[in-house]
Amino acid sequence: MIDKLLKSNIEKIDLTDERHAELITDAVKAILDEGYSIEEIEETEKELRAKKEGSFIFPLLSLKIAKSKIIARNTKQPLRISVVFAVYKEHNRIKTVREHPHGEDFLRKKVKQLEFLFEDSPDIKWELVVVDDGCPENSGKIAREIVDKEHLNDKVRILYLADAIKRNEEPVRGLKSTDESQKGGSVVYGMWDAVRKHGTKNHIVVFTDADLSTHLGQTMLLVNPILTQNKLAAIGSRREPESVVIKQGSRNNRGKLFIYLWKRLIPVLNDIVDTQCGFKAFKAEIIPEITKDMIEKKFAFDIELLLRTELIQKGSIAKVPIAWIDSEAASTTTDLQPYLSMLQSIVKMYKKYLPENKTSNEFAAFIESLDKESFDKLLNNIPEEIISREPYEFSDFDKVTVRDFKIT
Numbered sequence: 237m238i239d240k241l242l243k244s245n246i247e248k249i250d251l252t253d254e255r256h257a258e259l260i261t262d263a264v265k266a267i268l269d270e271g272y273s274i275e276e277i278e279e280t281e282k283e284l285r286a287k288k289e290g291s292f293i294f295p296l297l298s299l300k301i302a303k304s305k306i307i308a309r310n311t312k313q314p315l316r317i318s319v320v321f322a323v324y325k326e327h328n329r330i331k332t333v334r335e336h337p338h339g340e341d342f343l344r345k346k347v348k349q350l351e352f353l354f355e356d357s358p359d360i361k362w363e364l365v366v367v368d369d370g371c372p373e374n375s376g377k378i379a380r381e382i383v384d385k386e387h388l389n390d391k392v393r394i395l396y397l398a399d400a401i402k403r404n405e406e407p408v409r410g411l412k413s414t415d416e417s418q419k420g421g422s423v424v425y426g427m428w429d430a431v432r433k434h435g436t437k438n439h440i441v442v443f444t445d446a447d448l449s450t451h452l453g454q455t456m457l458l459v460n461p462i463l464t465q466n467k468l469a470a471i472g473s474r475r476e477p478e479s480v481v482i483k484q485g486s487r488n489n490r491g492k493l494f495i496y497l498w499k500r501l502i503p504v505l506n507d508i509v510d511t512q513c514g515f516k517a518f519k520a521e522i523i524p525e526i527t528k529d530m531i532e533k534k535f536a537f538d539i540e541l542l543l544r545t546e547l548i549q550k551g552s553i554a555k556v557p558i559a560w561i562d563s564e565a566a567s568t569t570t571d572l573q574p575y576l577s578m579l580q581s582i583v584k585m586y587k588k589y590l591p592e593n594k595t596s597n598e599f600a601a602f603i604e605s606l607d608k609e610s611f612d613k614l615l616n617n618i619p620e621e622i623i624s625r626e627p628y629e630f631s632d633f634d635k636v637t638v639r640d641f642k643i644t
Contacts, residue, residue: 244294247291252341293438293482314361317361367423368397379392384428427518449514465554505543516541597640621636
C-alpha cells in the first residue's frame with residue numbers, strides 16, 4: 237500500500253485543485269478495494285510517519301479518510317450527522333478559483349466530501365448547516381444561490397444569525413445585533429437549530445470552519461468515540477503524534493503563550509491542547525445544556541463548550557488526530573489572533589464555572605489588567621521557559637508566574 241500511495245504522492249495539496257480532490261478520492265477507493273482493516277491502515281500510517289524524507293500529507297490524508305469511511309460503512313445503527321459552519325466575509329472563498337483568485341468553492345466541495353464519505357452508508361443521514369454571521373457581503377445569500385442552482389436543498393440549510401436575534405431565539409439571547417458575534421454566536425445557533433429540527437436521538441452535531449483546511453471525509457473519526465467510547469464530544473487535534481499538519485506562517489510563540497495562560501485558569505481541560513481547531517463533534521443530547529446562557533459569542537466559544545461538556549462528565553472529550561492543511565489565502569482572521577479578548581473571556585468562564593484558587597485568581601487579575609498596548613509588550617517578551625517548551629507540557633509545567641511577565 238505504501239509503495240502505491242508514494243507513487244502518486246502530491247508534495248503540496250492545492251485546496252482549490254479539483255484534480256487533487258479526485259486523486260484523494262481515487263487513493264481512498266484503492267485502499268478500500270484492497271480490503272485493508274482499520275488496524276492495517278493505522279500500521280501503514282505509522283510506517284509513513286517513520287519516514288523522515290519528503291511530505292506525506294497526501295497518503296496520510298487518504299489513509300485517514302479511508303479509516304473514516306470504514307467506520308461509516310460499519311455503522312449499522314440509525315444515525316444523523318449535522319455539520320455546521322459560519323460564514324462571514326466568505327464571498328470570495330465561496331466562489332470557484334476561476335471566479336476569484338481566493339476562491340475555494342468550499343460549499344460544493346464540502347457537499348462532495350460528505351457525499352463520498354456516506355455514499356454506501358444508508359443508515360447515516362447528514363446535512364450541512366450554513367449560518368450567515370451578519371456578513372455585509374451577503375455570504376449567506378451567495379450560499380443560497382449555489383444551493384438553489386445545484387439543487388442541494390435536501391442536503392444544505394442556510395440560516396441567518398440576524399433572523400435568530402430578531403426572534404430572540406434561546407442561544408442568541410443577549411445579542412442585540414450580529415456585530416456582537418464573531419463566529420461563536422452563529423456556530424452555537426446552528427448547533428442548537430440542528431437539535432431543534434432533528435431532535436437528540438441518534439444525532440451528532442459537528443462544527444467546522446468555512447474553509448477547506450479540514451477534509452470532511454474525516455468526520456467519522458470524530459463520531460466514532462462518541463458512538464463507541466461513551467464520549468460526549470470529540471475534537472480534531474493538530475497536536476497529536478498521529479496528526480498531519482501543513483501550516484503557513486508562524487503563530488507558534490503567541491499560541492504557546494495563549495495556551496500557557498488559559499491552562500492556569502481552567503486546568504480541568506488540562507488534557508486538551510488544541511482547543512481552537514475548527515473541527516469538533518458533540519452528542520446532540522448535551523447541546524441544549526452546553527449552549528444555554530453562554531458567556532462567549534466570539535472566538536473563545538470553543539473553550540466554553542468544552543469546559544461545560546467536561547463539567548457534565550469528567551473525561552468525556554476525545555482527542556482525535558486529524559490531517560489539516562492551512563488555508564491562508566483569504567482567512568477572515570489574521571496571524572494576530574484575538575488572544576487578549578479570548579483570554580479575558582476565559583477569565584469570565586473561570587469565575588462563572590469553577591471554584592476559586594490562588595493561582596488562577598492571580599492570573600485572572602493579571603489578564604484583566606491588560607490592554608492592547610500592554611499585551612503587545614507581553615507578546616514581545618514571552619518568557620523563554622514558555623517558548624522553549626511544547627504546549628502539551630503546560631498542563632504540568634507552571635513555573636512561570638505572573639511576576640515573570642514583563643509588560644513595562
